[in-house]
Amino acid sequence: MGRASFASRSGHELTGSLELPPGGEWKATALFAHCFTCGRNIRAARDITRALAAAGFAVLRFDFTGLGDSEGEFEDTTFSSNLDDLEDAATWLGETLAAPQLLVGHSLGGTAALAVAERLDSVRAVATLAAPAQPEHVLKNFGDDLARIEEEGSAEVDLGGRPFRVRRDFIDDARSHDLSARLRKLRRALLVMHAPGDRVVAIDQAETIFTSALHPKSFVSLDEADHLLSRSEDSVYAASVIASWAAKYLEMRSAQATEGVVVAGRTADAFLCSVQAGEHRLLADEPESHGGSDLGLDPYRFLSAALASCTVMTLNMYARHKKLAVERVLCQVTHRKVHASDCEDCETREGKLDELRRVVTIEGELDDAQRARMLEIADRCPVHRTLEGEIKVRSELA
Known part of the structure; x- marks a missing residue:
């Protein structure tokens, strides 16, 4: 994760976090808008943007003016100023990496994403999570304080257990926006995600958004998620759906074909690496017990997988060639360090050596002689021969 900062048109420095995929190679860029008064580091914002990054997106999430680490006073902000902040964030992202093709917004951030989309030519798709259909919906959070704000011009209100001063300008501005016409003219792919039991923004708000917009549009239920998507499994699920859905509508950068395998890892990501082999992408990592995040195979498991997969391929090819009654082959390979003195058939007699233990299971009607053969x-599979043959690793700087 990289810290980002950029100047808003009002002259304030806004602070964000730029989430990049493992290795730093991204397919498309996205902009995330957090919920009302939440900030960029609320769990849902972190989980969703990081999961999107793991799926290949470069994602910027930031604190709106007056919130989190961003400059300015919350009482001076309105829904309109939030839209300006989003547009300024999109400009920064375009100057830094590429203009965002995907907007993702949570709660009022989703409403803002819908409203600002028409101002961003680069945006091809918008995804909302638990979003109200109109900005005015947020005024319900003020309860009895709403009348006091209108009468006195401003008042301090309790929002989520924290005090915020809200001015009448905020209320007037929220009421001045009507998204109905904007939704009809959205002209972007739309994904509406909402939980039927949302107690803050009722499901009928999602229905209004969905029915007001034209196709292409999709709706996905968030089932038992709460409004803030406070459970990681809910937010990560939402991100996985968004990533799969958005890929249909965005111009995703394809990885250049490379010879062999290319592994890239950012220093800030600890052990996490991206592995590119042709058009295939994998993740490599270390387990949490070794200081990693356990998002992919560790290097020795990749080595074990190479031997195991080569073994299965070789045995299935042999069975087809010999027309043997083999239904399936399974191969389990484990790696460990052993003392050389404990290995009776090893040439090395001192120190430790690497042992790959392979267990092969052959399903099918074979006699003992066929199984032994x-x-x-299995010992003739190419990777087996490579591992037991002489290996030279030649290194050079690019």
Whole structure:
């Protein structure tokens, strides 16, 4: 994760976090708008943007003016100023990486994403989570304080257990926006996500958004998620759906074909790496017990997987060639360090050496002789021969 900062048109420095995929290679850029008074580091914002990054997106989330680490006073902000902040964030993202093709907004941030989309030519898709259909819906949070704000011009209100001063300008501005016409003219792919039991923004708000917009549009239920998506499994699920859905509508950068395998890792990501082999992408990591985040195989498991997969391929090819009654082959490979003195058939007699233990299971109607022969064939798989042959690793700087 990289810290981002940029100047808003009002002259304030806004602070954000730029989430990049493992290795730093991204397919498309996205902009995330957090919920009302929440800030960029609320759990849902962190989980969703990080999960989108893991799926290949470069995602910027930031604190709106007067919130979190951003400059300015909350009482001076309105829904309109939030839209300006989003547009300024999109400009920064475009100058830094590429203009965002995807907008994702949570709660009032979703409403803001819908409203600002028409101002961003680069945006091809908008995803909302638990969003109200109109900005005015947020005024319900003020309860009895609403009348006091209108009468006195401003008042301090309790929002989520924190005090905020709200001015009448905020109320007037929220009421001045009507998204109905904007939704009809959205001209972007739309994904509406909402939980039927949302107690803050009722499900009928999602229905209004969905029915007002034209196709292409989709709705996905968030089932038992709460309004803030406070459970990681809910927010990560939402991100996975968004990533799969958005790929249909965005111009995703494709990885250049490379010879062999290319692994990239950012220093800030600890052990997490992206692995590119042709058009295939994988993740490599270390387990949490070794200081990693356990998002992919560790290097020795990749090595074990190479031997195991080569073994299965070789044995299935042999079975087809010999027309043997083999239904399936399974191969389990484990790696460990052993003392050389404990290895009777090893040439090395001192120190430790690497041992790959392979267990092969052959499902099918074979006699003992056929099974024994297949075990002999397993030793002939190319990776097995490479591992037991002489290996030279030649290194150079690019």
